[in-house]
Amino acid sequence: MRIDLHAHSTASDGTASPTLFVETAARAGLNVVALTDHDTVAGVPEAMAAAEPLGVRVVPGVELSVMDGKEEVHLLGLHLTDVRAIADALADFRDGRTTRAGAIVSALNALGVPVTLDAVLTEAAGGAVGRPHVARALVSGGWATDLRDAFDRWLGAGKPAYVEKPRLEVADGVSLVHKAGGLAIWAHPGDDGRRARFERMVAAGIDGAEVRHPGHSASDQSRIGALVEFFNLVPSGGSDWHGAMGGPRVLGSVQVPSEWLERHEERLAIRRRAVPVREP
DSSP states (O other): OOEEOOBOOTTTTOSSOHHHHHHHHHHTTOSEEEEOOBTOOTTHHHHHHHHGGGTOEEEEEEEEEEEETTEEEEEEEESOSOTHHHHHHHHHHHHHHHHHHHHHHHHHHHTTOOOOHHHHHHHHTTSOOOHHHHHHHHHHTTSOSSHHHHIIIIISTTSTTOOOOOOOBHHHHHHHHHHTTOEEEEEOOGGGOSHHHHHHHHHTTOOEEEEEOTTOOHHHHHHHHHHHHHTTOEEEEOOOBOSOSSSTTOTTOSOOOHHHHHHHHHHHHHHHHHSOOOOO
16 A cells, blocks of 8 residues: 655645645555645545545645744644534634735835735635745746745745744644544654654644654654654654655655554544544
């Protein structure tokens, strides 16, 4: 069985529609894929409808930006059984992202870059707006050579047009995921995936962590995998695909063992016996 539990679509900052995402997964020979758009579950129904005739299982998911103290971390919500339970809260959060995009545009305008919020929203195409959409608008307008240039000059942390995101604490994000019937997975911990940080994340209620991710070195994988086992969490992984046809983040490029998915399902069964959830 081939599994990828981290991918994005045009519902957030990916370049493939939810339908194209599923079609790409089928062509790649994947059996199980998770759609984990940033701060939205809007693409999940389309992906699930497209998957049925193709024989692909879509795991309903989301990727939340949450705060651990003063540092941002990402949290995957996987296996959501009631996306309605999380959709309203995410709508409020997305409104904050749009407000942030407007503040970034204002900062760029003050710096002499005449990009407009409408151009940014056009790039977002109705999805949850974020800095990548601002970067694309800058490239389209000729004010940056590519996305990296846009972030290096204007949009990265500490750069002239950087604006903080609305804050959602780790425990709040975990609670949202659990209310929607899912598992809360720490996304791509990388070099931050060390015991002290794991202790705080476990205290906040996470169920697992991504062990396999394109951004993880072999030592990251080994260390994070050992800490997942030490804290009795579930391992996860995925390509973090955003629509690219090449490079390290090709859909299905990160191999997720079937046994890991089985462990997800075992933990879900335990959680759902303890806290009944409403089926969609």
